[in-house]
Amino acid sequence: MGSLVPFNDVNLFPNRPLYTTAAAGAATATSTATTIPLLRPKIEPKAEPLDEPPLNKIQTNVEPQYPCPNLLSSSPTTPFPDTDDLNSLALESAPSSEENAHTKLYHITEMFHPAFGQRKQKYRDVNVLDSSSRAIVPVPDERQLVVSMRHHQKRSSELVRVTNLGIEDHRYFRNVVRRTRMLYDSLRIFSAMEEDKHHGIGMGRRMRVDLRAAALLRDSGLWLNCDKRIVGSIPGVYIGDLFFWRMELCVVGLHGQPQAGIDYLSSSQSSNGEPIATSIIVSGGYEDDEDSGDVLIYTGHGGQYKFSGKCSHQKLERGNLALERSMHYGIEIRVIRGFKFEGSLTTKVYVYDGLYRIVDSWFDVGKSGFGVYKYRLIRIEGQPEMGSTIMRFAAALKTRPLEARPMGYLTLDISNKKEHVPVFLYNDIDSNHDPMNYEYLPRTVFPAFIYHAASNNVGCDCVSGCMDGCICAKKNGGEIAYDHNGFLTRGKPLIFECGPSCRCPSYCRNRVTQKGLRIRLEVFRSRETGWGVRTLDLIHAGAFICEYAGVVLTREQADICGMNGDSMIYPGRFKERWAEWGDLSQIYPEYVRPTSPSSPPLDFSMDVSRMRNVACYISHSTSPNLLVQFVLYDHNNMTFPHIMLFAVENIPPMRELSLDYGVADEYTGKVSICN
Known part of the structure; x- marks a missing residue:
């Protein structure tokens, strides 16, 4: 000490x-x-x-x-x-x-x-x-x-x-x-x-x-x-x-x-x-x-x-x-x-x-x-290196990447314009270009059967955006999960965003994660973590980052396909870091951790062996700067939520992003991470 x-x-x-x-x-x-x-x-x-x-x-x-x-x-x-x-x-x-x-x-x-x-x-x-x-x-x-x-x-x-x-x-x-x-x-x-x-x-x-x-x-x-x-x-x-x-x-x-x-x-x-x-x-x-x-x-x-x-x-x-x-x-x-x-x-x-x-x-x-x-x-x-110098360098990369750093870029957008902003791929260490071998997947692909009941979904009738008290707020335990800047107010077991059945406009504050990636990210080669992801933008605590995308498989499908742990992600094993964000029990003793809406145990996996997005390259950490928040918006099947990532701290440009992937795989003994 x-x-x-x-x-x-x-x-x-x-x-x-x-x-x-x-x-x-x-x-x-x-x-x-x-x-x-x-x-x-x-x-x-x-x-x-x-x-x-x-x-x-x-x-x-x-x-x-x-x-x-x-x-x-x-x-x-x-x-x-x-x-x-x-x-x-x-x-x-x-x-x-x-x-x-x-x-x-x-x-x-x-x-x-x-x-x-x-x-x-x-x-x-x-x-x-x-x-x-x-x-x-x-x-x-x-x-x-x-x-x-x-x-x-x-x-x-x-x-x-x-x-x-x-x-x-x-x-x-x-x-x-x-x-x-x-x-x-x-x-x-x-x-x-x-x-x-x-x-x-x-x-x-x-x-x-x-x-x-x-x-x-x-x-x-x-x-x-x-x-x-x-x-x-x-x-x-x-x-x-x-x-x-x-x-x-x-x-x-x-x-x-x-x-x-x-x-x-x-x-x-x-x-x-x-x-x-x-x-x-x-x-x-x-x-x-x-x-x-x-x-x-x-x-x-x-x-x-x-x-x-x-x-x-x-x-x-x-x-x-x-x-x-x-x-x-x-x-x-x-x-x-x-x-x-x-x-x-x-x-x-x-x-x-x-x-x-x-x-x-x-x-x-x-x-x-x-x-x-x-x-x-x-x-x-x-x-x-000084943080102010790094921030100015990151600002130059967003507008003039090849001028600011002429060597090392493999591509300026591995998403092939499937995201709202480009995702850079950078490697100045070796000749590895593995992320270019996968089809980029901006959103998770769910089995068709989970959408069968989507037509029976009941949405809100809000005209200018949802407020606490509307039907969508009631689904979330009586409050909207985001503030008016789109920041997560406190983590929940599950969040219901407004969906296709809702009449609220696209700028409704209960439509955050469904808008997709808005922060400029860069996949880079690291000597310590293999492939990693860092931000080129300044990220506020509570801000939405991106979805962890893959092809969803039920347990039976995963067993039939015979996938190994290196290319499978198990959402149920992510640590419940959402409970830490917005926990005010240190200040208010009567604060109660949110339990509604409750989420049943997740019994599915995500195959990222052929199709994946930028989130799959985020490194594991026991003290991460991102958390996993389960979200539903395009269907109401609570056993198959979207895996959404939010910042739990202010993240300066060029700093690596990290997640807590949870416990190791019971068969391989490895942390469930595809990177």
């Missing part, structure tokens, strides 16, 4: 001028680690003034559908923890389950106990029996305190760096971040749906659903890295990760300021009175910024007043001083870039581009004629 290295006081260790770091851009210290001169500012825990806007004020007139969880008990016999431990308390209160990622967050808190040992003893909420063994035991507290769930959890003033993370540690933290972001996106989509129900679509001033989702997570103690200030890489956050909302950066601990571009430890928290910067956001807000990728000229904040139109000289204080002090101490800075990107529903997208070092700072006259502070940052070598 990884460990935390607190920043020590340089005055206490005059003979230790070196600080051990790992290879550039990584959080793991290895045997090849190098040492660089690094002074240590003395940082002591002190109360920090609230540096975020009061998010809960925006919820004054909006009540959740379910009651908020009572994570803090007012019982006199219940020990009351320090406010820094709200996360761990929330986790202990949650149901015990391996599928509950937030229960594992207690594992994170345990990792940070050594760095907080003295503080814990100071406030008498734990005993540190042995600092080396990290044995920490709660001490009963006889204080009878009632704490409101609306109390803001203050950020820690302890600066730490995460080191010594192994492969399993990286996987674990990645899964924690993925599940937290999934919950955030589910809350955001759910809140938007509730807003539409109460006020109508586009009626009046809309609530900031991104702020409400963040506030609900914070009130439930589910923000990550609130009990520490991490210098360098955040465990579980990868270079290239994409965010649509500034508040989501705060939720995962990547950048703690909802508005300011510089995140820093304030001087009031440091015993020597020096602020320390940890991350910046570059979004084009200052005209004096110069960004060439690996080298960045960043302009400090202040001096501009948007509402009054006035300007003044910037001052070397707050975030500006923090950047200068971080340069002095050699502390690396996380850089997040914000920019407009085609296909985004928000005004900007934010992508994490890795770690930089500040190598120079100076005071200069800006283009406006006023003095500004400038900082030269250089990206640390050895890191993966």
Whole structure:
């Protein structure tokens, strides 16, 4: 398991001028680690003034559908923890389950106990029996305190760096971040749906659903890295990760300021009175910024007043001083870039581009004629390619593929125009061109007998589109499964979309998957997974990707044909990842997992030995970024649904797609995957 290295006081260790770091851009210290001169500012825990806007004020007139969880008990016999431990308390209160990622967050808190040992003893909420063994035991507290769930959890003033993370540690933290972001996106989509129900679509001033989702997570103690200030890489956050909302950066601990571009430890928290910067956001807000990728000229904040139109000289204080002090101490800075990107529903997208070092700072006259502070940052070598660079490259591929990448393309559309958008086929590794040997199948082919009762289907009479309460909504348990952007609100055992018997128009929000592939995908040759699939478009969490298409065979037909497991897909063996999407039990204890409409056990297979589509090349993963959702729209035979794929997280361009194919075949012992 990884460990935390607190920043020590340089005055206490005059003979230790070196600080051990790992290879550039990584959080793991290895045997090849190098040492660089690094002074240590003395940082002591002190109360920090609230540096975020009061998010809960925006919820004054909006009540959740379910009651908020009572994570803090007012019982006199219940020990009351320090406010820094709200996360761990929330986790202990949650149901015990391996599928509950937030229960594992207690594992994170345990990792940070050594760095907080003295503080814990100071406030008498734990005993540190042995600092080396990290044995920490709660001490009963006889204080009878009632704490409101609306109390803001203050950020820690302890600066730490995460080191010594192994492969399993990286996987674990990645899964924690993925599940937290999934919950955030589910809350955001759910809140938007509730807003539409109460006020109508586009009626009046809309609530900031991104702020409400963040506030609900914070009130439930589910923000990550609130009990520490991490210098360098955040465990579980990868270079290239994409965010649509500034508040989501705060939720995962990547950048703690909802508005300011510089995140820093304030001087009031440091015993020597020096602020320390940890991350910046570059979004084009200052005209004096110069960004060439690996080298960045960043302009400090202040001096501009948007509402009054006035300007003044910037001052070397707050975030500006923090950047200068971080340069002095050699502390690396996380850089997040914000920019407009085609296909985004928000005004900007934010992508994490890795770690930089500040190598120079100076005071200069800006283009406006006023003095500004400038900082030269250089990206640390050895890191993966910047996410912003990859996104620009993907945008060029969509319009000029042969110019952007002249070698490696086998075809620019393996679907032969059977899809709405072309599907690229790329191989720059070997001469394999296997996907070109199959007939492309845009939709699943079902046996003719399942359509016999289709003429008796009863459809809706909606004129301008289905709403909750119509007959199609009742089929889905009383609610439409998609929001007005076509995003899946929460997973269900089965979804009924409007079909041929319905009178609603083609733009009805209950007609999503039947419209087919709309996202540009590329099948590519990989050294790790054989053939894989990656996206050229930016994909929002909850968005429909494509159908998993093949020729459906009953069990008897499969036995007669004698197909082997390598060319057969068994839909009944896909993991029920749909249950994770939209699961709000962490926030609302009375949340009930959807059980209607129920789906009977699936007893059919899909032959992809001769005909298949792009989905057949998606790789297997136990932590996938796609889920399988069963859907019906052209018939009502619930034992033969369509296999539809949805995104469970924001997926940036050029990132590989993955599925959880479930258990291995009982005969071959292999995972049921044709790739």
